[in-house]
Amino acid sequence: MPEPIFRIKGVTKVFGHKTILKDISLDVNHGEIFGIIGASGSGKTTLLNIMIGFLKPNTGDVLFRQDHLLDLKKAYVFRSVFQKPEDVKKIYGFASQAPSFYGSLTVKENLVYFGSLYNLTKDAIATNVETLLNLMGLKNSEHLLAKNLSGGMERRLDIACSLIHDPKLLILDEPTADLDPVLRNHIWELVKKVNKKGTTIIIASHHLNEIEALCDRIAILRDTRLVDVGSPDKVKMRFTRKQEILVQCYPGNYEKIIAGLKHKKITEAEKRGGEMVIHTKMPKKVFEELLHILDELNEQLVDIRVSKPSLDDIFILMSEKVENEAGQDNK
Amino acid sequence: MKLDKIISKNFKLLLRAKGSAFVVILGPLLIILLVGLAFNNTTTYDISVGIYAPDSSELTKSFINTLQNENYVLKYYDSNISCINAIKQGAIHTCIVFPSNFIIQNNASKTIEFYVDYTRIHLARVVLDSISKNVELRSTQLSVNLTENILDLLTSTRTGIQKDITTTNNIKGTVDEISTDADSIKSAVGNINLNVSTPSTTSLQSEIDSLLTKSKSVKTKATDVLESGYALILDIGNSSTTADFEDALDTLNSTLNSTNYTLYDKNIDAYIASISSSLNDIKSKMSTANTAKTNIRTSIDSLREELTGLKTDLDSLKASQQKLIDDINKLQISSAETIVSPVVTEINSVVPETTKLSYLLPDLLVLIIMFIGLLLSSALLVLEKNSKAFFRNFTTPTPPQYFMYTTFLTSFFIILIQIVAILAIAFYFLRGPLFNNFYLTLAILCLVISFFTLIGMIIGYIFFNQETAMIASICVGSAMLLLSNLVLPLESMADMIQMIAKYNPFVVGSDLLRKSLLFDASFQGLKAQLLVILGIVVVLFVIIALVQRLSNIRFLRKPPHIKGLFEGNTFILHDTVLRNEKDLLNALKKMSDDDFKKDILKNKKDFVKGLRIIIHDARLRIRIKNRLTRNRMISSIEDYSKKGSKVK
Numbered sequence: 001m002p003e004p005i006f007r008i009k010g011v012t013k014v015f016g017h018k019t020i021l022k023d024i025s026l027d028v029n030h031g032e033i034f035g036i037i038g039a040s041g042s043g044k045t046t047l048l049n050i051m052i053g054f055l056k057p058n059t060g061d062v063l064f065r066q067d068h069l070l071d072l073k074k075a076y077v078f079r080s081v082f083q084k085p086e087d088v089k090k091i092y093g094f095a096s097q098a099p100s101f102y103g104s105l106t107v108k109e110n111l112v113y114f115g116s117l118y119n120l121t122k123d124a125i126a127t128n129v130e131t132l133l134n135l136m137g138l139k140n141s142e143h144l145l146a147k148n149l150s151g152g153m154e155r156r157l158d159i160a161c162s163l164i165h166d167p168k169l170l171i172l173d174e175p176t177a178d179l180d181p182v183l184r185n186h187i188w189e190l191v192k193k194v195n196k197k198g199t200t201i202i203i204a205s206h207h208l209n210e211i212e213a214l215c216d217r218i219a220i221l222r223d224t225r226l227v228d229v230g231s232p233d234k235v236k237m238r239f240t241r242k243q244e245i246l247v248q249c250y251p252g253n254y255e256k257i258i259a260g261l262k263h264k265k266i267t268e269a270e271k272r273g274g275e276m277v278i279h280t281k282m283p284k285k286v287f288e289e290l291l292h293i294l295d296e297l298n299e300q301l302v303d304i305r306v307s308k309p310s311l312d313d314i315f316i317l318m319s320e321k322v323e324n325e326a327g328q329d330n331k
Numbered sequence: 332m333k334l335d336k337i338i339s340k341n342f343k344l345l346l347r348a349k350g351s352a353f354v355v356i357l358g359p360l361l362i363i364l365l366v367g368l369a370f371n372n373t374t375t376y377d378i379s380v381g382i383y384a385p386d387s388s389e390l391t392k393s394f395i396n397t398l399q400n401e402n403y404v405l406k407y408y409d410s411n412i413s414c415i416n417a418i419k420q421g422a423i424h425t426c427i428v429f430p431s432n433f434i435i436q437n438n439a440s441k442t443i444e445f446y447v448d449y450t451r452i453h454l455a456r457v458v459l460d461s462i463s464k465n466v467e468l469r470s471t472q473l474s475v476n477l478t479e480n481i482l483d484l485l486t487s488t489r490t491g492i493q494k495d496i497t498t499t500n501n502i503k504g505t506v507d508e509i510s511t512d513a514d515s516i517k518s519a520v521g522n523i524n525l526n527v528s529t530p531s532t533t534s535l536q537s538e539i540d541s542l543l544t545k546s547k548s549v550k551t552k553a554t555d556v557l558e559s560g561y562a563l564i565l566d567i568g569n570s571s572t573t574a575d576f577e578d579a580l581d582t583l584n585s586t587l588n589s590t591n592y593t594l595y596d597k598n599i600d601a602y603i604a605s606i607s608s609s610l611n612d613i614k615s616k617m618s619t620a621n622t623a624k625t626n627i628r629t630s631i632d633s634l635r636e637e638l639t640g641l642k643t644d645l646d647s648l649k650a651s652q653q654k655l656i657d658d659i660n661k662l663q664i665s666s667a668e669t670i671v672s673p674v675v676t677e678i679n680s681v682v683p684e685t686t687k688l689s690y691l692l693p694d695l696l697v698l699i700i701m702f703i704g705l706l707l708s709s710a711l712l713v714l715e716k717n718s719k720a721f722f723r724n725f726t727t728p729t730p731p732q733y734f735m736y737t738t739f740l741t742s743f744f745i746i747l748i749q750i751v752a753i754l755a756i757a758f759y760f761l762r763g764p765l766f767n768n769f770y771l772t773l774a775i776l777c778l779v780i781s782f783f784t785l786i787g788m789i790i791g792y793i794f795f796n797q798e799t800a801m802i803a804s805i806c807v808g809s810a811m812l813l814l815s816n817l818v819l820p821l822e823s824m825a826d827m828i829q830m831i832a833k834y835n836p837f838v839v840g841s842d843l844l845r846k847s848l849l850f851d852a853s854f855q856g857l858k859a860q861l862l863v864i865l866g867i868v869v870v871l872f873v874i875i876a877l878v879q880r881l882s883n884i885r886f887l888r889k890p891p892h893i894k895g896l897f898e899g900n901t902f903i904l905h906d907t908v909l910r911n912e913k914d915l916l917n918a919l920k921k922m923s924d925d926d927f928k929k930d931i932l933k934n935k936k937d938f939v940k941g942l943r944i945i946i947h948d949a950r951l952r953i954r955i956k957n958r959l960t961r962n963r964m965i966s967s968i969e970d971y972s973k974k975g976s977k978v979k
Contacts, residue, residue, distance in 0.1 A: 016929065018926075018929075052726065054725065086728040086730070087728075089726060089727060089728040090728050092726075093726070094723075094726040096722055096723075098719060098722075099719055100719050100720050100721070100722045100723035101719055101720045101723065102340065102344060102718060102719070102720045103718070103719065104343065104344050104347040104348060105340065105343060105344070105347075109340075109343070110720075112336070113336055113337075113340050114723060114727065116333050116336035116337075117333065117336075117337075117724065117727035117728075117729040118727055118728060118729075119333065119728065119729075145347075161723060162723075162726075
């Protein structure tokens with residue numbers, strides 16, 4: 001049974017006359033990696049800022065779970081993050097799009113400094129610093145000035161600073177922005193490590209495929225609204241059941257193959273580069289028909305692959321759907 | 332724990348930013364060192380004096396010598412025009428034009444003309460003070476000489492009058508003596524008895540007759556005696572004794588015989604007649620003498636009256652002379668210097684003069700506190716606001732007020748350390764009693780530092796980047812400096828400005844420090860001013876708390892597509908990370924015209940800052956920046972892209 005740690009209830013946020021978020025409701029469960037994806041300007045950062053109490057929603061509320069210390073019958077209670085912001089700040093760590101630390105302090109000094117801002121004892125800070133330096137692979141760079149760190153190390157230090165008080169929840173806003181694929185993988189590995197230690201993680205990112213691979217659940221924001229929430233597979237299945245069959249054959253007269261497929265009423269096929277892509281909800285049937293056509297046309301099958309649609313594909317589809325709906329609404 | 336960590340972090344940030352560490356921390360120490368070396372003297376200012384003297388009279392030379400003795404740098408010019416031009420060119424500080432034929436004459440004063448450059452108002456004042464003082468000194472010396480001559484004459488006059496008084500006294504004495512003598516004469520004359528009782532010649536005649544009868548009787552008796560004598564001799568006979576006796580008798584006999592009594596009688600009558608006549612004559616003369624005596628007494632009375640008048644005149648003369656002397660003596664000022672300059676203005680320092688630095692020190696301290704306070708605290712805040720870590724501080728449970736306190740304390744301690752160092756250096760140079768009033772001075776310094784630090788913090792909270800904050804700090808500092816005694820005397824300003832300037836913290840601060848450092852003022856004496864500053868500091872704290880709250884709200888609640896512009900080196904527009912002009916082009920194409928107006932045109936400054944991050948070609952940046960509609964901006968970027976210009 002999932003235990004929510006954060007509850008967003010009917011949040012709407014308007015800046016001036018522009019609505020950024022509209023009636024957003026979702027739960028973030030304890031121990032999961034929760035992804036928030038959306039196009040640029042969809043309100044991801046605004047939603048995160050509301051979750052940590054920096055921005056007040058025009059309507060709705062954000063609740064966080066606080067362990068109940070006095071009433072043993074109630075293990076925890078939910079409290080609004082806007083009631084006493086200091087309390088919610090103790091349970092989350094936040095890493096924004098741009099690394100947030102002092103460039104003129106060393107790696108260790110940054111960690112010690114931010115640890116002191118959380119009222120940790122000297123011993124607790126020392127312990128946490130050592131743990132994080134090792135966990136983030138920054139031990140050898142602890143005496144380097146932060147401004148001299150590479151992009152990947154900067155990001156690791158930023159996450160380390162967010163974790164210095166051992167929060168229950170780590171919020172990462174575009175943690176891999178501006179990083180090359182190798183560094184991105186390092187960051188994702190770190191995120192997994194942190195999560196394995198029991199920390200709930202919320203990630204906002206536009207690297208959809210990586211989110212898909214990493215997150216237990218995702219929420220999709222599109223044009224101010226929450227389009228869907230759930231595991232990546234479920235979300236994908238909800239939006240499309242089509243799969244891709246990628247075919248490579250010799251001599252590769254794909255136009256004739258596509259014409260043959262159309263004749264068999266399999267219309268969603270296209271030539272893409274040196275191969276042919278067929279979109280279908282019944283891959284098995286298409287596969288049988290395809291082999292038959294290839295045989296008729298004397299085409300020799302070189303390679304054939306079946307691929308599920310990526311989150312990117314889903315997102316594009318979703319965007320098109322929303323735009324179509326918007327177009328119809330306008331008509 | 333938390334406070335000291337934040338303060339320690341602030342110190343590290345400042346010290347590790349080498350430029351700011353040098354300027355903020357070492358700057359003031361260098362300034363005070365230089366000022367200490369520059370003003371550590373009491374000598375005359377190094378002033379170049381231009382001189383135009385049409386002729387070289389003795390008087391002109393004496394003035395020039397005076398200036399030379401004061402070690403002024405003298406330069407000589409052929410005309411007053413060239414001398415004045417030299418001031419304009421900055422070759423000299425002042426020009427002195429001596430009059431031609433410069434000598435002291437009766438009823439004719441000469442004018443020495445000074446020319447100074449009033450555009451350098453402080454220098455002009457210093458030059459005028461210094462030079463005119465020396466010229467006036469020489470002028471006074473001349474006046475003293477002239478006055479001394481007059482005083483000498485007056486003194487000799489007084490001596491002469493004193494001598495005259497003595498003479499007058501002598502005359503008066505003589506008059507008194509004459510008067511006494513006249514009295515004596517009068518008395519003597521009065522005592523002369525000229526009344527003559529004329530004797531009767533008849534009784535004289537009878538007496539003479541009686542005398543004649545008696546003498547005839549004596550003669551008869553003598554004849555009888557002679558005869559008896561001869562008889563005796565004869566009786567006695569001749570002898571030696573009788574011979575002598577006989578001789579004596581013979582002599583007597585002869586004497587008796589020689590006496591002619593008849594004739595004698597006739598002579599006596601004649602004598603008596605003569606005597607009678609003489610007596611009449613005497614009587615007549617005595618009568619005349621008596622008349623004369625009377626006249627003499629009258630004359631003596633007249634003389635006495637005249638003498639009395641003379642004496643009165645002499646007394647009057649003496650009184651006049653005495654009055655003159657008294658009047659001269661009443662001239663209490665008898666020195667020429669006093670007459671020439673009856674009121675000598677002697678400007679004395681109320682504090683023992685050591686060097687010029689001692690006078691400058693209070694102003695200098697407040698000046699340094701003001702600029703460092705304004706610049707340091709505003710720079711610290713802007714540094715913090717613009718740092719990558721600013722956002723993270725908000726995610727911690729540390730209340731924002733802590734950052735306010737720590738910024739204040741960081742600036743406060745840095746400035747305090749600097750001021751202590753400056754005071755130590757000043758103490759080394761001045762050797763003066765700077766620390767007599769230690770606790771009061773410390774309290775004033777703390778209040779002044781607090782004040783300027785808080786003003787700097789307000790600037791830091793209001794402005795977003797170092798440049799504008801620095802300009803604002805310098806503007807505020809300059810305004811306070813301008814409205815202080817340091818540039819122009821407050822008294823020379825308009826009344827309204829004077830009123831404002833009196834409450835200028837710079838003025839109040841330096842005034843308090845001057846009283847405490849130089850005049851050893853007591854706490855009670857400065858209590859009112861101290862309480863005013865303390866009150867202002869408290870009010871500023873409240874204002875800063877409000878400004879900080881507003882600033883934080885502005886930062887945190889800013890619409891995200893605008894807030895993101897400043898995060899690191901990433902330019903984010905509408906949650907889209909822009910890396911080059913193509914990304915910007917796409918963002919512009921997706922944007923509505925309303926969004927363009929709201930997010931770009933109204934936030935032009937932020938937008939331009941973002942452009943600097945992603946577009947390195949200044950021409951393209953300027954072109955984009957100057958386009959006021961979305962379509963034009965799109966066209967500009969597209970045109971630029973088509974031409975294949977190299978853009979990051």
